[in-house]
Amino acid sequence: MEFSLAKKKVGFKTLGCRLNQFETDALASKFVGMGYDVVEDSKDTDVFVVNTCTVTNQSDQKSRYAVNNALNKGHSGMLIITGCMANHHKEKLEEKYPNAYVVDNENKSAIPELVQAHFNKEIVPVNQNSGGVFNYSPAAETFHTRSMIKIQDGCDNFCTFCIIPKVRGRATSRPVDEILENIKEVVSFGYKEVVITGVNISRYKHNGIGFSDLLKKILEIPLDFRVRISSIEPDSFDDQFFALLKHPKVTPHLHLCLQSASESILLQMRRMYTYRSYKEIVNKLRAINPLFNVTTDIIVGFPGESEEDLQKSADAIRELNFGHVHTFKYSKREDTRAARMTNILPEKEKTERSEVIRDVALESKIAFRKRFIGLEQEVLIDTINGNASKGYGQSYVPISILQKLQKNQLYKVRIIDIEKQGNDPLLIGEIVV
């Protein structure tokens, strides 16, 4: 059946990880292809989609806020709640929002068809397995300058604090040919940078092809683009991977999740590496490029975390000179092993510990960024604000240029200074003629 009600408006609110961003981008692009206007809020929309996250209590709160905020502002159209909170708290959400469609991750890709059926007054089950975790078309129209490429979903690591295996399911990998085709298409749409995305991408495995083999095939695509590897677990790198990081298409940046630098806490978290092995990886990366940007996640206040454990994480931030640290307060997630652990830290203590880590992380970020002063970066412009432009260099450092440039274009920029204030001081650059 053809979709007949053109120029309706669909709004999106996306919480959480890059995978959610990829999925929103793909859905938004599909809606554009179906004749919709697509926006990033609920105002005057016929359909509002909240793509939720449930990784922490705060993520749940933010997700609920996005739904409530839309309703409080008078959204009366179709409301769709999807993403990991929809998997984790499906019944509660259906009870609280009886008029909403609560769509699980496995059926997220079928949301456009669900909307089409809704407006055609057809009755279809919300979660009828008509979607599939990889059934997203390459996105031509997205909310981002970089094109995210989903290669994998789910996770089998079962870290003790993490609810993701329960809400994203078992690890599963997308076929190689589909990934390569996806990249070729988005590059043909004009994207200059692709971001390899998934829940646990280093565990990619499809028909005997592992992550390094896949990366090699991606780099062999004879088109002009650069590759960013997004969040990755430091537990299954091989020599080929480090060799490929020297390839000119690969940007020198990894978001390498550490979580804690205390060996004892890492064991309690059931992480698949030690701080020792993590440090070895960072040393290898910095041997490839001394300015290799390593960003990370740190969880503070895990059950049983001592002052000494916390200090180890703070020391690690200085020692490894992280370019950025996402600091999370530990959140108890039911159905995880850590939820059964005792020795829970009070919320106030977790907040204070977050501040300790955030302060050290800011020092590290500024120190890292200052090392770029006097050097050149290839900057992909993502924001134009009056006569100023902003973008990220290949090392994923944010750079501001006092010149009106063109969005989604690469410019060679010399870094001349850094902003003096703020929690995310931009580097200041000028175009190299």
Added chain:
Amino acid sequence: MSNKVPAANKIKTDLHEILDVRFITDSTFVLRFERKGIEFEAGQHICVGPPNGIHTREYSIYSAEKDDFIEILVKEVENGLVSPSLKKLQKGGFVVVEEPVGYFTINKELPTDQEYVFIASGTGVSPFHSFVLSKENLNYSLLHGVKYGSEGYDSEIYDSKRYKLCTSQEGTGDYYGRVTEYLKEKPFGKSAQYFLCGNCNMIHDVYDILEDQGVSTDNIHAEVYF
């Protein structure tokens, strides 16, 4: 873009009939249940729980890859939510089983004569029991740390030259002391692959000892029991 990918990847759960319950000590028993086509690699774990409850717990698979049943080694945890219920189950009853997961497995690309050192505390011996039963001609040494000699669960299946029962509370094993003390006295060398399974403290201490002995972290693999 194809429409043929309804790859819902939810964790699969099923009811499995109990084939046998075999007690090794008063509190520790082997629960055998039907396999129902479950595929696994030795070293992986499954979540198992009573059929009428909402809770499951993680157990390393104790049986061999080739067996037509699945076994787990269970130690009753006082005031636990799952193990006391499992202890009450009998042959003919059912357990809830989630499909196997985990990467605590032997790398098939390593040479066949690769030396392995397995270090376990308590029921952490489970994955090593499965390794030894599943892999022929495995070049292994197994250090099993327990309190008392009676906790050498099914120790007769191991080659006696390769198995050391380390008892910390009485001299009824092969070595009177902890596995950590044995390891300090008798290092195995840098080229072995070390697999550690058991409680956090043991694993933490063994990591430190192995680091002092110059073993690369690439050669150490751990599975923590809680």
